[in-house]
Structure formats: structure tokens, C-alpha cells
Amino acid sequence: MRKQPEKRAFWQPLTRTAGRGRRAFEADERFAESGGQAVRSQKLAIFAFAAGVAGAGGGLYALYVQFIDPLSFRLMESVFLITIVVLGGAGRYWTPVVGATLLVGFGELLRLIGLPTLFLGNLREILYGVLLVVLVSLRPQGLFGKFTFIDKRESVA
Numbered sequence: 001m002r003k004q005p006e007k008r009a010f011w012q013p014l015t016r017t018a019g020r021g022r023r024a025f026e027a028d029e030r031f032a033e034s035g036g037q038a039v040r041s042q043k044l045a046i047f048a049f050a051a052g053v054a055g056a057g058g059g060l061y062a063l064y065v066q067f068i069d070p071l072s073f074r075l076m077e078s079v080f081l082i083t084i085v086v087l088g089g090a091g092r093y094w095t096p097v098v099g100a101t102l103l104v105g106f107g108e109l110l111r112l113i114g115l116p117t118l119f120l121g122n123l124r125e126i127l128y129g130v131l132l133v134v135l136v137s138l139r140p141q142g143l144f145g146k147f148t149f150i151d152k153r154e155s156v157a
Contacts, residue, residue, distance in 0.1 A: 022046075076125060083132045089142020098144055103128075 022042060024032040033039045062068050080103070088099025107124055115123065135142065 076128075079125075079128055079132065083128050083135075086132060086135050086142055089144045092144065095142060095144040099142065 024035060024037060029039055032042075065072070084099040084103050085096050086099070087103055088095035088097065090096065106127075110120060110124055110127075
């Protein structure tokens with residue numbers, strides 16, 4: 001049986017002490033800080049890691065298109081990407097992929113209906129905006145995000 005080093009490289013950082021600390025930090029900052037976690041340094045490390053991943057993605061995109069223009073990054077592309085993450089949920093690794101599949105499939109379904117092209121672009125933008133507002137207000141963790149059972153009653157303390 002093969003040892004699967006890629007699986008170990010992915011899961012070990014999440015199950016060791018630092019990974020457990022990050023999960024506690026994700027659940028509740030004050031709780032993690034009271035448990036001895038360095039919340040400020042974890043925030044800085046997470047921000048630096050995310051900036052590095054974003055920089056690597058931007059560099060790969062620049063290599064792919066071979067020309068970067070500010071007009072390539074319009075508001076609608078940002079709204080589309082945020083809607084993908086909100087639709088799928090950011091709590092797990094596979095949920096943005098499901099969100100992307102659903103949203104791209106929805107756009108293609110609108111195209112296949114046979115609406116005029118001029119009307120279709122505006123309709124798609126309106127529907128993405130409405131979908132984003134509805135999901136953020138009704139289901140902030142996304143359709144497939146982590147389920148949390150929170151007692152909405154005020155605690156008497």
C-alpha cells in the first residue's frame with residue numbers, strides 16, 4: 001500500500017498543535033487567546049500566507065495572459081468570485097469548487113435559454129447581486145459551509 005505523502009502533507013498541519021490552535025482561533029478568538037494561543041501572530045501569519053498565495057496566483061495569471069491591464073480586473077469579476085465563495089461556503093476546501101460549478105452552470109443555463117445578448121449580461125449581473133445579498137443575509141456560511149448551532153437567545157451573565 002502506498003503511503004500517500006500528499007495526503008500527509010495536507011492533513012498534518014491541520015491536526016498538529018498549530019492546526020488545532022488555528023481551528024480554535026477560527027471558532028473564537030477570545031477563547032483561543034485564553035488558551036494560550038498567540039492570536040496576533042496567528043493573524044499576521046495567516047495574512048502573510050494568503051498574500052503569498054494571492055501573489056503567486058497573480059504571477060501565474062500574468063505568465064498565462066502575458067499582459068496585465070487594469071481593465072482586465074473589473075468589478076463584475078470580483079463580484080463573481082466573491083459570489084462563488086459565498087455560494088459554496090468558505091468553511092471547507094471543496095465548497096468553493098461546488099459554488100463555482102453551480103454559478104457557472106447557472107450562467108450557462110441563462111445563455112441557453114435564448115435571451116438576447118444585450119439583456120443577458122445585465123440580467124446575469126442583477127441575479128448575481130441578488131443571490132449575493134440573499135445568501136449573505138440568510139446563510140452567511142454558504143450553502144455547503146460548516147453548520148453551526150448557535151443559541152440566538154441572549155445569555156444572562
